[in-house]
Amino acid sequence: MLRYRCDLCHRDLDPEEDLRYVVKMEVYAAFDPMANDEESDDRNHLQEIQDILEQLDDDDSDQIGADVYRQLRYDLCPECHKKFVKNPLGREAAKLFNFSQN
Numbered sequence: 001m002l003r004y005r006c007d008l009c010h011r012d013l014d015p016e017e018d019l020r021y022v023v024k025m026e027v028y029a030a031f032d033p034m035a036n037d038e039e040s041d042d043r044n045h046l047q048e049i050q051d052i053l054e055q056l057d058d059d060d061s062d063q064i065g066a067d068v069y070r071q072l073r074y075d076l077c078p079e080c081h082k083k084f085v086k087n088p089l090g091r092e093a094a095k096l097f098n099f100s101q102n
């Protein structure tokens with residue numbers, strides 16, 4: 001039986017009792033359409049990236065590919081899901097509460 005673990009707090013998730021949240025992130029280099037001369041509006045940027053990745057079909061290409069395009073997937077427990085939704089980019093929570101530190 002497939003067991004899941006929260007990728008943030010690393011606790012085991014019980015498939016019978018715990019709700020599991022899946023976070024999928026897609027991170028890719030944004031090519032400025034204005035930088036291309038012609039027919040840039042019709043171009044599918046993801047397709048361009050895939051073309052680049054296919055061209056980089058060497059042994060060394062993994063690192064380069066990860067810089068251009070990366071897909072991430074995380075499993076989260078309900079508690080970590082709440083935290084994630086409040087602060088998806090992991091910005092320091094301290095800054096939000098600075099004003100109330102007196």
Ligand SMILES: [Zn+2]
Pocket residue numbers: 006007008009010011076077078079080081
């Ligand atoms: Zn968790």
